Amino acid sequence: MTTLNTLVAVCLGYVLFLFVVAFMAERSALRGNGRWLRSPLVYTLSLSIYCTAWTFYGAVGSAARTGFEYLTIYLGPSLVMIGWWWVLRKLVRIGRTQRITSVADLISSRYGKSNLLAIGVTILAVVGTTPYIALQLQSVTLSFQVFGTPAPAADALHDYTALWVAVGLAVFTVIFGTRNLDANERHHGVVMAIAVEAVVKLTALLAVGVFVVWGLSGGLSETLARIDASPLGHWQMEGGRWAGITLLSAAAFLCLPRMFQVLVVESDDETHLRTASWAFPLYLMLMSLFVVPIAVVGLDLMPAGSNPDLFVLTVPLSQGQEGLALLSFLGGFSSATSMVIVAAIALSTMVSNHIVMPIWLRFTGGGASVSGDVRHVVLVSRRLSIAGVVGLGYVYYAVSGGGTALATIGLVSFAGLAQVLPAMLGGIFWRGATRVGAFAGLTAGFGIWLYTLFLPSFGSGMILPDALMQNGLFGLGWLRPYALFGIEGMDPVLHTLFWSMAFNLGAFFLASLVSFPSPLERLQGAQFVNIFQHSGAASSWSGGVVQSEDLMIMAQRILGAREAQALFAREAERQGHPGALPETSPDFLEALERELAGSVGAATAHAMVGQIVGGMSVSVEDLMAVADETAQMMEYSSRLEAQSAELSRTARQLREANAKLTRLSVQKDAFLSQISHELRTPMTSIRAFSEILRDGSALGPEDQAKYATIIQDEAIRLTRLLDDLLDLSVLENGQVSLNLRQGLLCDVLDRAEAAALAYTDGPRLQINRDRKAETLVLNTDLDRLSQVFINLISNADKYCDAAQPELDIRVVQTAESLVIDFIDNGSGVSVEARDVIFEKFARVSDGQAGGAGLGLAISRQIVTRLGGAITYLTGQKGAAFRVIVPQGMALAAQ
Amino acid sequence: MPKHVLLIEDEPNIIEAISFILSRDGWTVNTHSNGTTAVDTVHARRPDVLILDVMLPGKSGYDILRELREHPETEGLPVLMLTARGQTKDREMAERAGVNAFMAKPFSNSEMLEMVRSLSTP
Structure with missing residues (x-):
């Protein structure tokens, strides 16, 4: 009998093994020689985090309870991979070119960088994923219990199993999920570990399957006969539920934060999708191959009332195949841990980027510059977010008591996250989709999901009171959570899917049609919808040395040869290998960007470095920022031009005014001179003759009379002149x-x-x-x-x-x-x-x-x-x- | 032999007054009232003293004076300039043109007479 201690030891050993795998992968990625890390195979295997403990254990349980329905869970993603590969390609392309970090980031970016939307999606994702994480913890705990029941000393331990698992996963995720703030948010170590886990869980399931078919049933035909004989063979397909869950799993495959993480964010090369489009469905097929045989045999062998969810473990154990059981346990453990790790990374990115950082920036009033200080804060916030997300899962597990069947929790979670689908697909295929529409759709869908599925899923009376479940909100019958608008007798999941999607889509389209997108939204919409016209084929990361050389060439052009060489030499020395070109570490890139920003502006510098490192095309944000800078410069220069034009205009006006004044002054002088002449002339005669008359002893009376008359005439002339002058003055001034x-x-x-x-x-x-x-x-x-x-x-x-x-x-x-x-x-x-x-x-x-x-x-x-x-x-x-x-x-x- | 004065002036009353004052003092007075023909008249009359108005029809007193100064026969001719525009600027212009004496209208009869007398005795 495998004791709990050996089990713990195996677990620890396995985790240690994963640590080593992740560590090696990180090391080779850092050295730039990890081409094998980026193979299509690793990408395909990493997609297997779709198969969590729920699918590992739950599929058999589901088959035992409801026959072939479990296939729908595999069918949805397979259909997406095969039939919707072009949707995935578009998502991956958008994710790469726009540097999308999460589902929330995708929705927010598409709809004009709306942080409100990002927060909404983040909350939805956290609420939807928490039960799922709890589910993984529960499955690990249950599997421990399978091995550990006889040992009473282990009671204390297995009570805390979930806690230890949670802590362990949080630590692993923190170590490999936040090693660095890679601009591309890629985690080579984690992806590698997940790929290894994918192999482990497939191997385990196949091994159990082979054991069951050939070891227990005695061959293929016997197994088929057994299936025919069992109640499973008489299972009737319920069309609606079948189609509904297939659709749901397909939607979830695209929308689940962890799936988005591996599908889009961790994607190195979109050509990997080509391989994955056939390899991943194959993987799923292999995963589902032995589910029914195991279920049927389990139902036959195990005592009535035993948990079918654990047949994968209990069947080998009951046959004394402890080694196989252990392998199976590791398969389940792998499924659970890989899901929790990736989900924690994905959610922590969202929580940190869209909730914690905005709040931190607001409180510190810091700008958006990525200085070392901010990097530190981001890392801390990521780590706390990871701990928070895993912790939340644990709390949910502890509170809910793990009573509900695994499959149900999974579907509840799927239905919640599927609410993102309309906004996501609408956003990448329909330019008319607006922020208001996305928000309306998400809110409506999320609200209905919360009310009709999530809250009731805690069990009647847990959160929603019995009366409400029976009579509806406010006693209104048509508001009963399981029978909205009077539609009764429907499967709860389908009921929710139907109503939430109907309202989600309706609100999304209506609100999009009646609202107007902002300019940024319009631009982003065009970028997303027409992504294939806007970006060349996304190339993968090229080698570090080539990048350094390119960076050097660019830096020399901008900074000048001496400065650039000094900067590179300094950085190389700091990295510990003086004399060589520095590696393109984030620190170095940051320093380079800062240096360049001093010359060409922050946005341009960022775009230039981004273009060389990772060969990514420049994002809209970069372009807009560049345009902003250019516009500012142009505005500044046109302002200068305007000022100079204004000055020269003023100068010209002054010159004109001056010339006019000069002219007026000349005219005034001429006029005064004229008046002086006109006045002095008669006065000259008057003075001369009056003097003659005064000393005029020798004058005859005629002369005297004559001269007196002249004096009189000139006096009259003088008077008339003055009259005329005054008259003219009055007339000219318009005072008449x-x-x-x-x-x-x-x-x-x-x-x-x-x-x-x-x-x-x-x-x-x-x-x-x-x-x-x-x-x-x-x-x-x-x-x-x-x-x-x-x-x-x-x-x-x-x-x-x-x-x-x-x-x-x-x-x-x-x-x-x-x-x-x-x-x-x-x-x-x-x-x-x-x-x-x-x-x-x-x-x-x-x-x-x-x-x-x-x-x-x-x-x-x-x-x-x-x-x-x-x-x-x-x-x-x-x-x-x-x-x-x-x-x-x-x-x-x- | 009585001294000879030529008066170039266009105001009839002023001509009459100056003629009366100088004749009474024993001068022979000839008058001319057109600026255009003034220089010729000066050359024809050959006066001992020239009395010149500034504002004349046809040609200004300054121009007439400048022409006279360019001519050897009249470059030393004593000239008294009378002007109704008594500004400093006018006096300067007269001096630049080569005037011997300058008086603003209206003038005192005795001062004018003294000025003509002093101009006629070298």
Whole structure:
């Protein structure tokens, strides 16, 4: 009889063996010569963690209870591997190019890096996996009990068996699962150990099977006859349940965190899938080959009431085949441990990345830079997460008491994790899938699963009260967990699968259709769905030396030869082999990345190093970060450009303003000089003649009168000049207020004529007017208009050089305006002078006429204020001026 | 022999006043009121003293003076410049053009007379 002590010794020896295997594998991987580690065979064998203790022990139990139904558990994954290899290929490609670390990471990345989604999936995964881990612990404990029942001294030990197993597994996982923070999250040691365990469990099961068929039943035909005779032979296939569980296991194969870990995350080369697609179904077939014979023989041999789940152990034991039983025990132990190890790694990655690290970063306020400090924190958080996950499994085991049949727990777990499937497949095949949709689907599915399957699975009255199970939530019959919406009599698992998937899919599609994806989501969606257009065939890791050389070349380009060589030499020395190129250890890569980041920016540096190491294509995140940096630089430079343009614009404006001021200043000087001249000239005459008169003893009375008159004239001229200047100033400043009145045009002209000719000696100028045309009523400032007319008439009087000076005043009324022309019969104004006659002091004639040259300037100001215009009329013989007054101011006389 | 003054000025009243003041002091006064023909008139009249206004129709007093100074016969001709624009800038321009004396309008009759007298005695 194998004692418990030998069993413990065997277990410890086996675990030690696994340690050695894992350690060797890690060593060769680190040295870069572990090509055999990355063979398709190892990949295929690592997939066997699908076959846990549940399948190892439970399949026989299931067959004993429900016949061939256990096959569905194998059928689902086989169908996926054979029929859905393209889905797997896409997942693996996405996982590699996007550097996906877990199911939660995949969902989160696809839906715009939503951490909320990641947390949701992580919680779902933890809740769904915990019973499963408990199941493994239970199976190990049960198998111990099979061997250990007679020894009372072992009671104390086997009570703690599960605990010891849990602790042992946690330690193993911590050691090999968190050795380093490989950027690719690959664990060569662990994968190798799992592959070895896969061989052990297959060998064990096959050995028991061969023993049962040929050793106990006496051959193949006898065995078949035995099967026919047993109740199993009369088993009827229940179509719905068969299809449902096949679907469930297929979904679980894709969604289980540990399966995702080995399928996608640990995958070195997607071409391995080609081998796995036939080899893994073969493995499953071999695993299932002897299940029914063992079950049938077990039912025959073992006393009624013995646990069929343990037939694999108890049948050889009952036949005294302790060696075989021990092998079988190791097979079961392998199944359990490999599952727990990988599940713990997968879950700890999720918990650490999506729950612990975000919280830690928030509390420390640290940036996302992977400094050594953060690395340390990540490692600690991973380790604690592993311990936590395994611990949770143990607590579940301890609390639930391990009473429930193994198969049921497995299916409950499957159904929970299958909820990820719509978001996962939708995410990689449907660009329209959105974060809101994924969240809605997951929440709905998870909620229904929790309510209709997970919580009731603890047993009636454990968590959900009996009353609720019987009468439904709030006493509503249609809310009974096992008969949702009034559908009764269905298998609970199928019932849950149906409703949770219906709501999950419905919510996922509806919410996706009505919500809009964010830009990042849209981009990621395109990247995921069109992954084969975006990435070249993912290549596997190339050798370390080649990478170092490539890194050196790149570093030299960016840092300069001397600096790069110094950095590499420093790193090589630190790694303990000075003179050689440093190995591409994470520490070295980090240091290099930091160094490069100083030159090209963090994101670019990361992308460059990533491109060389592992030959992975640049992820969207990298590209976006590079784009961000570039955009920032471009924005900065365009800001500089804008500033410089602004400056030169300001400078130009200043130059223009300055030139304008200079021009204005010159104009002002000229104007003042002009005024000075106009004022001093009459004053000169006045002063000279007043002095002459003062000491004028010798002056005759005529001279005295003459000089007095000159003084008077000049004084008047001076006064008029000042009046004009003030008038012009007022008009130019726009301070003039118009005094609008109604009056006849002919009256205005009459007054103007009289005033203009008042100071001339006799009516020298003859004025020709058409009084009939002038009989128009004006509504304007009559005095101001009169002032314009006076100026024009007196100009004609002063400057018309004809022998018989005449002035024609012609009035024409058009639709829009009233036109008054003043045309004399003199020689007119020279062409060059016409442009300047309306300017101030623009006296162009040679003769002295007493004016200061302000008249036309004033006239133009007045007419402009009245809304009209004054122009020099070309094409006439003499000087001709046209005054235009807007029609609104002229009304036909009554 | 009475000294000869040529007055180039376009304001009739000022011409009359200056002519009266200088004639009363015994000077022979000729007048001319056009800038364009002023230089020719100076050469024709050959005055002992030239009184020159700045703002003249056709050509400015400065230009007339510069032309006179370029000519050997008139480069030493005593010139009194009168201007109604009495700014420093105008005085400087007159001096650069080669003026002998400069007076701003309005002037004192006696001062003007003294100035002409002093210009006529070398």
